[in-house]
Amino acid sequence: MNIPLPELVQKSKNHYTTLNCNRYSSSEQIQVEYRILAKKHHPDTTTGNKDLFQEIEEAKRVLLNPVERKQYDQWLDSGISISYELWRERPQKNMHWSNKGDERRRLTDVPQPAASSSSNQDWVRHTDPNIELFRQRKL
Numbered sequence: 001m002n003i004p005l006p007e008l009v010q011k012s013k014n015h016y017t018t019l020n021c022n023r024y025s026s027s028e029q030i031q032v033e034y035r036i037l038a039k040k041h042h043p044d045t046t047t048g049n050k051d052l053f054q055e056i057e058e059a060k061r062v063l064l065n066p067v068e069r070k071q072y073d074q075w076l077d078s079g080i081s082i083s084y085e086l087w088r089e090r091p092q093k094n095m096h097w098s099n100k101g102d103e104r105r106r107l108t109d110v111p112q113p114a115a116s117s118s119s120n121q122d123w124v125r126h127t128d129p130n131i132e133l134f135r136q137r138k139l
Contacts, residue, residue, distance in 0.1 A: 015059035015072060023073065027064055034060040 016022055019033045034056060043050045062068045062084075075087045 013055060014076075015062050018055050018059040019063065023076075030060065030063050 016025070019030055019037065021030055021033050025033075037056050038053065038060075039045075040047065041049050041053045041056060043053055062072050071088060072084060075084050078087075080087060
């Protein structure tokens with residue numbers, strides 16, 4: 001029985017495989033592959049496929065824009081099972097939990113406490129009798 005996944009968890013197609021290239025391809029290589037596939041699958045030709053041509057156009061748009069390509073590569077690395085389009089529209093938050101193998105990316109946006117002028121002072125233990133009873137769990 002083949003049950004379709006909801007739209008949220010369907011992965012979009014890999015733009016690199018759509019254009020027959022890989023993550024290390026240069027912009028020039030992507031452009032050449034796009035031209036070959038666009039010429040072959042353009043809707044005005046006899047062998048044209050409108051849906052495939054739109055996928056090729058979208059892949060070219062994402063991979064030739066350096067900012068979007070970086071975001072797309074982050075989405076591929078994250079392993080999150082939502083489509084790239086939904087992932088791109090998400091609120092911009094640190095998702096350090098999504099890639100457990102990269103310790104350097106974790107908790108990078110946590111603000112550090114400001115250094116106080118009394119950082120050299122030792123903590124003073126209160127000697128109030130009620131506090132002592134509380135610490136001994138008698139109060």
